[in-house]
Every structure is written in C-alpha cells, then in structure tokens.
Amino acid sequence: MDRQAIIEFQNFSFQYYSQAEPTLHDINLRIYPGEKILIVGPSGSGKSTLGHCLNGLIPFAYKGEISGSLKINGLETKTQDIFHLSKMIGTVLQDSDGQFVGLTAGEDIAFALENDNVSHDEMHERVRKVAEMVDMQNLLTSSPFELSGGQKQRTSLAGVMIDNVDILLFDEPLANLDPATGKTAIEIIDDIYRQSQKTIVIIEHRLEDVLHRSIDRVVVINDGRIIADMNAHELVSSTILTENGIREPLYVTALKYASVKVTSDMLPGHITSLKTELSKEALNIWHNAIQADERQNTNSSILRMENVCFSYDGVRPILDDINFDIREGEMISIVGKNGAGKSTLSKLLCGFEKEDCGVIRYKGEDIKNKTIKERAEIIGVVMQNPNQ
Structure with a gap:
C-alpha cells in the first residue's frame, strides 16, 4: 500500500501578477510524514516562492496565478484559508525580527495560545515546556533587543512549535547567522525532529551547514524547476551542484583538488561519514605539494x-x-x-x-x-x- 504524502505538488505552477514569466514551473514533489527534507537552490531559483506556497503566503499575501494542485494533509490549499493552513504548517522566517510580535520572548512564544484563548495556567506550562526544548527557558522575560540572532530564531521556533503543527517549515534559517550559531541552529532543528518526528522542510542555500545533521532527501530547484530529488551522498558526488550555481561542501572541493574522484559509495554527504581510505595516497601527495605563501607586503x-x-x-x-x-x-x-x-x-x-x-x-x-x-x-x- 502506497504511503500517503503529507505534502503533494502535482503539475504545480505559479506566476506573480507583477511578473511576465512563471516563477515555478510544473512542480511535482511528494513529502511524506516524518521526513526531513532540504530544498536547496541558488538565489532567485524559486525556493522561497515554493515555501510561500506551502504556508499560504501565496496566494493570500502574494497574489498570482496558480495552476496544478498542491495538497497538505490531503486538502487542496486553494480551498483553505491562511488561518487553517497555519494550523497545519508552522513557518520560521529568515528574518526573526520580522516574526517577533511580543514584548518578551515568553509573550512571543505564547502568541498563538493567546489567540486560541488558552487558560493562563495551561499557557504558562506549555510555554515552559517548549522553551526548554529550544533552550530558551532562562530568557523568557528578555526583550527582543536583548536577544542574539540565534536566540531570536529559537524563540520563533518555539512560537510555531507550541501550536503543535504537523509540519515545520524553515525559510533560510541560517541567512543571518554566523557559522557557529548556524551549526547550533541545525542541531536544535534536528533534536526537535528526533523528539517530535514532525515533518521538517528546510529551505536553504548553505548546503554544507545543513548537512551537519542527517537529511532524508535533498531537492534541488533552479529556474523554478526541480532539477534533482535524491539523498545527500548521491547529490554531493554528482555534478548537479556546480552546474546549478550551488556551492558544494568545501571538503568535496578539497578532494577534487587532490584529484580524488568523489563517488556516492564514499558517503560524502557529511564529512564524518566520508570514507577516504582508498584516497589517502592522493591526499598526502596533494597536501605535501602545497606551499605556504610567505610573501611579505611591504607597501605603505x-x-x-x-x-x-x-x-x-x-x-x-x-x-x-x-x-x-x-x-x-x-x-x-x-x-x-x-x-x-x-x-x-x-x-x-x-x-x-x-x-x-x-x-x-x-x-x-x-x-x-x-x-x-x-x-x-x-x-x-x-x-x-x-x-x-
């Protein structure tokens, strides 16, 4: 018996009224309950537009012409309103400041519960539990001006988790984070995924950073079309990334500089899984051939x-x-x-x-x-x- 997809695009296209050409062309994609999916593409590829279609910003906030079908939990999104879509899919935006609605982190997390008229006792308990999941329990009284970029993002994550949605959508969550904070963000997302088994969709162009933790599938999009849908090992060992202007992981670039042919059986989807036993000689030759640049700049x-x-x-x-x-x-x-x-x-x-x-x-x-x-x-x- 076939699994029932929780998200299903069928021959889906979208064109903004303000543009002469469609941004998304004939999208066919199935995402199943409990999957953790990365959607990656260069700037202007259409990946954020795809996310806007999922969370209802398209067509309710950004107007345009839709053809084809997009179903979430078996329901055609065209027949739903943005309120009901928000009960199925929670979104963490790349601009955490734009998503902050409370005067404190605790108020921001509780916002959805206030809209649902949840009692104060239940509200405080649920806020406390979800804040602990994202390590924000000691900052609930802090204002947004006192929070770092990573802390604001964790607050936004808690705010969408508290509504107990089935799907969590992250729209370029690393855009405003430094590498160390970005790594922590990916770890938190993965921890929540393992605890909750919710369906996770991450839209991002920083491929190597997201692959810090395991991903079920990577969907590559460019020019509004799906170019590839495969696991990370297959993708990283192919030429798809470079052909579509997406930076491959630096360790893969280093292997290629050393004249090592990267194949999927080397498990190159993450540096910790990478098998280099058969490539050690080539790597040593490359390493020993590198000369440090010892030139001194004597200009004024x-x-x-x-x-x-x-x-x-x-x-x-x-x-x-x-x-x-x-x-x-x-x-x-x-x-x-x-x-x-x-x-x-x-x-x-x-x-x-x-x-x-x-x-x-x-x-x-x-x-x-x-x-x-x-x-x-x-x-x-x-x-x-x-x-x-």
Missing part, C-alpha cells in the same frame, strides 16, 4: 586603527583597544561570531558612528573630523542588507 599603510574603543550606551564596550594596520593592496578578512563587533567596526571606518577613544588613520591622517561624505570618497561600502 593605507588604513590604521590605534587603541580604538566604542560603546553604544556608554556602559557596555562593543570594541575595546582595537589595533590593526592594513597596507595598500592587501585583502583582509575580519571574522567573528554574531555580536562580536564586526559591523560596528565597519560603521566606525565609514563614519556612521564615532569612536569613543583612539585614532583611525587613512594614509597616516587622522580622519576623525571627516564627514560621512568625505569618507565615502575614500572608503566604499557594500551593506549586508541591500535595502539599506
């Missing part, structure tokens, strides 16, 4: 920070005693976890904020008194959010 200093410190509120230091020197022609990467001060440092360089102490020099000149306009003539900046 172009940008220098000396003992720079900064605080937004005058109490908690964001930057403290920052010293570095960048020479002409250098390419520098500034890395750090969420909240480390990377963006704040760039704001000081551009003049969006003023340092509390220390000196910033451009070609030896203190630029403290230069306006934002004057700094823009020597320092170009590309924002993280294009809308800014």
Whole structure:
C-alpha cells in the first residue's frame, strides 16, 4: 500500500501578477510524514516562492496565478484559508525580527495560545515546556533587543512549535547567522525532529551547514524547476551542484583538488561519514605539494586603527583597544561570531558612528573630523542588507 504524502505538488505552477514569466514551473514533489527534507537552490531559483506556497503566503499575501494542485494533509490549499493552513504548517522566517510580535520572548512564544484563548495556567506550562526544548527557558522575560540572532530564531521556533503543527517549515534559517550559531541552529532543528518526528522542510542555500545533521532527501530547484530529488551522498558526488550555481561542501572541493574522484559509495554527504581510505595516497601527495605563501607586503599603510574603543550606551564596550594596520593592496578578512563587533567596526571606518577613544588613520591622517561624505570618497561600502 502506497504511503500517503503529507505534502503533494502535482503539475504545480505559479506566476506573480507583477511578473511576465512563471516563477515555478510544473512542480511535482511528494513529502511524506516524518521526513526531513532540504530544498536547496541558488538565489532567485524559486525556493522561497515554493515555501510561500506551502504556508499560504501565496496566494493570500502574494497574489498570482496558480495552476496544478498542491495538497497538505490531503486538502487542496486553494480551498483553505491562511488561518487553517497555519494550523497545519508552522513557518520560521529568515528574518526573526520580522516574526517577533511580543514584548518578551515568553509573550512571543505564547502568541498563538493567546489567540486560541488558552487558560493562563495551561499557557504558562506549555510555554515552559517548549522553551526548554529550544533552550530558551532562562530568557523568557528578555526583550527582543536583548536577544542574539540565534536566540531570536529559537524563540520563533518555539512560537510555531507550541501550536503543535504537523509540519515545520524553515525559510533560510541560517541567512543571518554566523557559522557557529548556524551549526547550533541545525542541531536544535534536528533534536526537535528526533523528539517530535514532525515533518521538517528546510529551505536553504548553505548546503554544507545543513548537512551537519542527517537529511532524508535533498531537492534541488533552479529556474523554478526541480532539477534533482535524491539523498545527500548521491547529490554531493554528482555534478548537479556546480552546474546549478550551488556551492558544494568545501571538503568535496578539497578532494577534487587532490584529484580524488568523489563517488556516492564514499558517503560524502557529511564529512564524518566520508570514507577516504582508498584516497589517502592522493591526499598526502596533494597536501605535501602545497606551499605556504610567505610573501611579505611591504607597501605603505593605507588604513590604521590605534587603541580604538566604542560603546553604544556608554556602559557596555562593543570594541575595546582595537589595533590593526592594513597596507595598500592587501585583502583582509575580519571574522567573528554574531555580536562580536564586526559591523560596528565597519560603521566606525565609514563614519556612521564615532569612536569613543583612539585614532583611525587613512594614509597616516587622522580622519576623525571627516564627514560621512568625505569618507565615502575614500572608503566604499557594500551593506549586508541591500535595502539599506
């Protein structure tokens, strides 16, 4: 007897009224109860539009023309309203700030229960239980401004779990998270999956990060069409990722640099499962042939920070005693976890904020008194959010 799909697309297409061409073309996809599915694709591939079709934002918020069929729990979504769809599928958006509706984490988690007129005693107990599942039990009284990106996302996750929906949809959950926080997020999603056995759909382009924990299937979408539907080992060992502009895991790239042919029987879907016994000789030859770049840049200093410190509120230091020197022609990467001060440092360089102490020099000149306009003539900046 065939299994009954919990999500079923049949010859499904969608075109926004504002666009001349369909965004989704002839989608055929079945997802079964208890599966954990990753939908991956490059920017503009249609993967988020697919997610909007699942949670009802299409057609109720984003208008367009639909053809074909999409059923959830056997019900045609076209015949449902967004309220009833929200009872079947909970969504965690990539922008956690846009999903926050409460003044505290606890209020945000309880929002759905308040709408259902649940008693206060039951509400507090259910909020406590679900907060423990996402390790937010000690932050229930915190405001959104006091939470990190990862904590906001866990709050959003708890908020959709508390309604006991059958399907959890994650729309690019790693978009605003650093690698370490992203890894933790994937671990939490996997832990919840194992505890609840809910159907999990993750829409993401950071393939390697999601594959930190096991996935049942990976669905590749590009140009609004499903390109592949297979397990991670088969996908990573194929050419589908590179052909569709999706970055393959770095360890796979390294194996290819070492002239190792990556095959599915090597279990390359995750680095911990990867079998390299037959490739050790090639890897050793490649490793020993790599020479470190020992060239020294002797150009003059172009940008220098000396003992720079900064605080937004005058109490908690964001930057403290920052010293570095960048020479002409250098390419520098500034890395750090969420909240480390990377963006704040760039704001000081551009003049969006003023340092509390220390000196910033451009070609030896203190630029403290230069306006934002004057700094823009020597320092170009590309924002993280294009809308800014």
